[in-house]
Amino acid sequence: MTDKPPPPTPYSERPEWSDVTPLAQYEKANPLAPILYTEEYKDATGYLRAVVQSGEKSERVLQLTEHVIRLNPAHYSAWQYRYETVVALDWPLDVEMTLMDELADKFLKTYQVWHHRRLLIMCIGLSAAGRELGYIKQILAQDEKNYHTWSHRQWLLAFFNDEGLWAGELDFIDTMVNRDLRNNSAWHHRFFVVFQSGVREGEEDRERIVRRELVYVKQHISLAPNNASAWNYLRGLLDFNKLPLATITPFVKLYTAPLPAAAKDIVDVDNPPPGQGAELPCVAAVEFLADIREEERNVDEAETLWRSLADELDTIRKKYWEYRIAQARSV
Amino acid sequence: MAATTITTTMHPVPVDAFPTLTSTTQAETEKVLREHMPTADKPPTLQKNPHLQFLIRNFTQGMPSRYMSYDASQPWLLFWTLQAFSVLQIGMDPDTKQRAIDMLLECQHPDGGFGGGPKQAPHLLPTYAAVCALAIVGRPGQNGGWDSIDRKKMYNFFMSLKQPDGSFLVSQHSEVDTRGIYCLLVVATLLDIITPELVEGTAHFIASCQTYEGGFSSTSQPYYSADPSPANLLPFPRPALGEAHGGYTFCGLASWVMLQPFLPSTSTTKPSIDKNKLVRWLVQMQGVQAEMGGFKGRTNKLVDGCYSWWVGGAFGLLDSIGINPTSVATPEADGADWVDVDDSLFNRKALQEYILCAGQHPAGGLRDKPPKHADAYHTLYCLSGLSAAQHKLSPSSSRRKQLADAWVQVGDNMELRQRIFLDSLCYSEEEGTDTVVGGAANRVNATHPIFNLTVTHTEAIMGHFYGQTIPQKTTRLS
Numbered sequence: 001m002t003d004k005p006p007p008p009t010p011y012s013e014r015p016e017w018s019d020v021t022p023l024a025q026y027e028k029a030n031p032l033a034p035i036l037y038t039e040e041y042k043d044a045t046g047y048l049r050a051v052v053q054s055g056e057k058s059e060r061v062l063q064l065t066e067h068v069i070r071l072n073p074a075h076y077s078a079w080q081y082r083y084e085t086v087v088a089l090d091w092p093l094d095v096e097m098t099l100m101d102e103l104a105d106k107f108l109k110t111y112q113v114w115h116h117r118r119l120l121i122m123c124i125g126l127s128a129a130g131r132e133l134g135y136i137k138q139i140l141a142q143d144e145k146n147y148h149t150w151s152h153r154q155w156l157l158a159f160f161n162d163e164g165l166w167a168g169e170l171d172f173i174d175t176m177v178n179r180d181l182r183n184n185s186a187w188h189h190r191f192f193v194v195f196q197s198g199v200r201e202g203e204e205d206r207e208r209i210v211r212r213e214l215v216y217v218k219q220h221i222s223l224a225p226n227n228a229s230a231w232n233y234l235r236g237l238l239d240f241n242k243l244p245l246a247t248i249t250p251f252v253k254l255y256t257a258p259l260p261a262a263a264k265d266i267v268d269v270d271n272p273p274p275g276q277g278a279e280l281p282c283v284a285a286v287e288f289l290a291d292i293r294e295e296e297r298n299v300d301e302a303e304t305l306w307r308s309l310a311d312e313l314d315t316i317r318k319k320y321w322e323y324r325i326a327q328a329r330s331v
Numbered sequence: 332m333a334a335t336t337i338t339t340t341m342h343p344v345p346v347d348a349f350p351t352l353t354s355t356t357q358a359e360t361e362k363v364l365r366e367h368m369p370t371a372d373k374p375p376t377l378q379k380n381p382h383l384q385f386l387i388r389n390f391t392q393g394m395p396s397r398y399m400s401y402d403a404s405q406p407w408l409l410f411w412t413l414q415a416f417s418v419l420q421i422g423m424d425p426d427t428k429q430r431a432i433d434m435l436l437e438c439q440h441p442d443g444g445f446g447g448g449p450k451q452a453p454h455l456l457p458t459y460a461a462v463c464a465l466a467i468v469g470r471p472g473q474n475g476g477w478d479s480i481d482r483k484k485m486y487n488f489f490m491s492l493k494q495p496d497g498s499f500l501v502s503q504h505s506e507v508d509t510r511g512i513y514c515l516l517v518v519a520t521l522l523d524i525i526t527p528e529l530v531e532g533t534a535h536f537i538a539s540c541q542t543y544e545g546g547f548s549s550t551s552q553p554y555y556s557a558d559p560s561p562a563n564l565l566p567f568p569r570p571a572l573g574e575a576h577g578g579y580t581f582c583g584l585a586s587w588v589m590l591q592p593f594l595p596s597t598s599t600t601k602p603s604i605d606k607n608k609l610v611r612w613l614v615q616m617q618g619v620q621a622e623m624g625g626f627k628g629r630t631n632k633l634v635d636g637c638y639s640w641w642v643g644g645a646f647g648l649l650d651s652i653g654i655n656p657t658s659v660a661t662p663e664a665d666g667a668d669w670v671d672v673d674d675s676l677f678n679r680k681a682l683q684e685y686i687l688c689a690g691q692h693p694a695g696g697l698r699d700k701p702p703k704h705a706d707a708y709h710t711l712y713c714l715s716g717l718s719a720a721q722h723k724l725s726p727s728s729s730r731r732k733q734l735a736d737a738w739v740q741v742g743d744n745m746e747l748r749q750r751i752f753l754d755s756l757c758y759s760e761e762e763g764t765d766t767v768v769g770g771a772a773n774r775v776n777a778t779h780p781i782f783n784l785t786v787t788h789t790e791a792i793m794g795h796f797y798g799q800t801i802p803q804k805t806t807r808l809s
Contacts, residue, residue: 025449029433033408033707034393041399049450075403076502077451083504115506125557144352145632151549151573158570161555182353184630188574191543196570198555226345228615228630236543277348316624320614320676323656 007040008067011047016060022046023053041071052081057088066099073107083119093124101135108139114148118155129160137172144176150185154192166200169193181220184229191233195240210241215269218251222272225255231284245292252292255285256305283314290324299328341365341620353631360633361621363701367688368623375687377717377773379419381695382710386412386419388695389707390427398707403447406438406460411711413467417785418714418775428468432476435461443484453488454502459514462521466784466792477795486524489515495561496553496569497532508549509540513582516589517782520755521789523748523796527593534590537583538602539569544630545605545612546575547583567602575612577628577641584609585781588651592750606654610676616642617677623689624681625700626716635699636690636709639716640783643682646675647780650725651754675723682720683768686713715778721767722777724758724786731757733802741798752797755781756790759804 011017023046037045044067051061065082068075086096097120104113121128136153140146157165173193176186194203194213203209217237220230238245251271259280260273274280290305303325310321343361346354369375389412394401401408409431416423423431437449438461444453445461462480469476492499492515494507501511512533519525539551548571556563573579587604595601618625618634625634626642649655657674690697690713696705697713731753738749760777767774779789790801 023450026434026437027449029437030430031405031434032427032430033389033405033412035398035402035405035408036393036396037399037402038396041402045402052450072400072402074400075447076454076505077403077446080452080502080504111506118506119504122557145629147549147573147576154570154572155552158552158555158572160557180351180353181349182351182631184632185574188542188544192570192572195543197552224347224349224351226347232544232630240543275347275349279345279347282345314619316617316619316678316681317614319656319674319678320610323676326656 007038010039010043011064012043017047020047020050020054020056023049025049038071041068044068044071045075048078048081052077057085059089061085062089062091069103069112073103073110073113076112079112079116083116086120087123093120096120097124097128104135105139108143108146108149111148114152118152121156122159126160126162129156129162129165132156133165133168133172140176144180144183145185147185150189154189154197157193158197161198163201166193177220181224182227182229184232187229187233191236191240195237206241210237210243213237214248218248218270218272221255222274225274225278225280225282225285228284231288235288245288245295249289249292252285252288255280255282256289257281281313283309286313294324294328302328341368343621344619356633357631360700364621364623364634364689367701369684369688374769375684375773376769377687377775378691378693378695379772381693382415382419382691382697382714383421383695385692385695385705385710386415394707401707403451403454404457404460405448406435406445406457406464407447408707409435410460410464410467411707413464414778414783415707415711415714417467417788418711418718418778420776423468429474431464431468432474435465436476436479439479439481440488443481443486443488452502454505455492455499455511455514456501458485458488459517462518463782463784466521466782466788469792471795477792480522482522482524482796485518485522486526486529489519489524489529493529494553495532495559495564496551497530497534497536498550498553499533506550509537509547509579509582509586510549512537513586516586520589520751521782521792521796523742523751523793525589525751526744527747530590530593534587534594535567535602537586537590538604539567540571540579540583541604541609542571542575543608544575545608545610546577546580546616546629547571548573548575549579574629577616577626577638577645580609580612581641581645584645584648584652588648588781591651592747592754604652606652610649610654613642613645614676617682618685620681623685624678625685625689626682633700634685636686636697636716637699637712639682639686639690640712640719643677643716644719644778644780644783646677647719647724649676651780655725679720679766680768683717683766683773686717686720687769687773714775715783718775718778719780721765721773721775722760723764724760724777724780726754726757727759727761728757730759730804733805734799737800737802739799748797752793752799755793756786756801758786 044064047064048068051064062082062085065078068078100117104117107113121132136149139149173186173190176183194209217230217234221227238247254271254273259278286305286309290302293302293305306321306325310318344357394408438445438457440446440453442453445458446453447457465476471477498507499512499515500507519529536551540547542548551569551571553565553569554563555565616626618627622634625636626638627634628638628641656676689700692698692705697710698705699709734753734756758780776785779786782789794801
């Protein structure tokens with residue numbers, strides 16, 4: 001708080017703004033739950049309301065909207081008006097983008113910073129996209145699960161749908177998953193890239209891709225079995241490719257029993273075993289095995305597994321496991 | 332009811348000797364929560380008075396300057412506060428109501444819809460908040476607020492945001508997301524301006540936001556092309572952008588429920604969602620005992636009080652899409668297992684414990700988790716979540732019949748409008764199905780599973796706009 005710069009001269013004291021009369025917020029109402037604004041904010045937004053009403057689009061409006069946005073990045077009307085002004089003035093988009101690099105970094109949890117970038121990128125075109133991937137990577141390095149940033153990346157890839165942009169995605173995902181294999185955003189991104197956004201060059205052999213993904217996800221489960229993100233990816237992978245759950249029964253069974261005392265000598269790459277630190281039985285694996293048994297119409301065995309979840313392993317979801325039993329029994 | 336959730340052994344969430352940032356922050360949260368665990372001898376109490384003081388303080392003293400970022404969400408501040416009062420069974424005096432009405436009407440934009448404050452651009456989110464706040468404080472007639480809502484302009488505003496894939500921008504030059512669509516559908520339903528034209532393609536859009544995990548994401552991608560046009564629309568389903576998320580899932584599911592009367596009848600064009608996957612994802616969001624049974628908003632994220640409503644409240648919508656545990660539970664199972672009247676799919680008791688023990692700030696107001704501050708947003712969504720965990724409102728055929736019998740023919744499109752009216756208002760609570768942790772003093776009001784308004788407020792505003800008189804309930808309902 002100590003090295004905060006003094007507030008700028010109020011607009012009401014700036015000669016270059018003397019032609020504008022600020023507009024009060026409320027005209028009639030005595031508002032409930034009023035926000036205790038700072039003087040600086042009250043002053044700036046009074047002038048913003050005035051220029052929006054007069055329809056002025058000028059360089060000083062860009063300065064004003066930037067000022068308001070810095071004080072309150074969630075002020076969507078300021079963003080909206082700024083965008084219209086940028087377009088009306090034919091303002092250099094690279095200059096705007098440089099400012100956005102600073103603001104997105106500062107206010108990365110607000111919707112508007114990301115959407116404004118998106119509007120600019122749509123104006124600039126493909127040439128902005130490669131650089132944007134790099135920028136997003138840098139932001140995700142400091143906030144690994146930022147929802148807006150991940151969906152912005154997915155939008156960028158899908159919108160331009162350019163082979164060059166897609167080319168580095170699997171490596172990028174590897175970096176993120178290696179940093180934290182529990183990062184669900186990274187797993188979702190992998191699903192988006194591999195399965196939900198068309199087929200890349202060199203990935204036309206879908207059976208090979210499915211095998212590759214199975215190896216990838218199983219390896220990650222073996223490193224840390226109690227990881228819902230990886231199990232959900234595995235379920236999504238089988239479901240999307242219309243493969244029976246029983247495709248991976250031998251793998252799942254390695255995780256439904258307590259950890260064996262000694263590691264096996266032979267490594268089966270299709271069925272990587274749990275590491276020595278694994279806490280087993282793994283709830284997600286028991287659930288998976290129950291679903292396999294249900295799929296095989298072996299309801300008795302499925303029920304035994306669901307019972308163990310309901311009564312011992314995952315008692316918080318007792319109601320759900322009992323529902324699954326009743327549902328399977330009623331078929 | 333036995334205190335099963337408290338006595339179960341408290342295992343930390345497994346780390347598998349493989350710590351990452353996710354597991355480290357998770358362990359820190361569990362450590363904090365351990366200090367707030369309920370004890371068997373001292374049942375948790377809802378600190379109603381401090382919460383009321385907190386809410387009154389917001390109204391009268393105003394919101395401290397850290398709320399400046401809510402300057403573009405003023406109708407939300409009002410809705411969160413007013414609805415929190417409603418959930419706490421407190422009504423407003425006429426002066427306060429009038430001040431709220433006057434304030435909200437100044438946020439109405441001359442071109443239709445409401446902005447985040449006076450002279451701000453109209454936006455779907457504050458439009459929802461303003462209309463719902465008006466449902467609580469407003470009334471018909473002059474200065475009552477309801478008749479000052481310009482429904483014609485509202486409709487045009489909605490149509491101006493419509494996209495070729497059935498989605499809507501939240502505001503001009505802004506993003507598409509399922510929250511905005513939920514907000515639009517609630518307003519259109521309450522105000523009797525929902526039409527087939529307005530929602531054409533919207534159900535397809537919502538369905539395309541369901542991810543492989545089962546929950547819904549913020550949006551989906553309509554084009555693989557820098558030339559967005561109807562001709563370049565991707566075939567359905569379109570890829571979801573962003574992972575499954577509690578807030579978007581509530582909004583997606585509630586939208587799906589509101590869109591039921593508009594779904595095409597032929598199976599070839601009918602959009603669909605995977606209900607089993609959705610239920611699985613919802614139940615997986617409930618934290619284990621070490622997380623006190625609070626809800627998280629995404630896989631491998633931390634529990635947060637607000638998801639008590641966004642995820643906990645979503646269970647209240649499952650009946651409306653045909654998922655009803657009681658219908659499968661009873662006959663064949665061995666009797667002893669099914670004596671419990673609680674037929675919910677989540678642990679209602681544990682969620683209440685989370686809200687009461689971790690969600691309440693000692694100085695009043697509710698919060699994400701300790702040691703965070705309370706705020707207006709978390710205060711409402713913790714209380715609404717508490718309500719969803721205490722009460723179970725379901726579509727009732729007898730209530731539906733009462734409403735249908737009282738229905739009078741007004742206006743066009745009778746059949747569709749009547750269905751929307753009945754679908755929206757047929758929710759009621761069966762006697763003896765409430766589960767209140769900590770005794771009757773902790774009881775809060777039931778809240779409508781779609782709108783997050785009390786049933787009384789929903790009936791009043793819908794009765795007004797649909798031109799109907801609401802029949803008295805013949806059985807005692809809370």
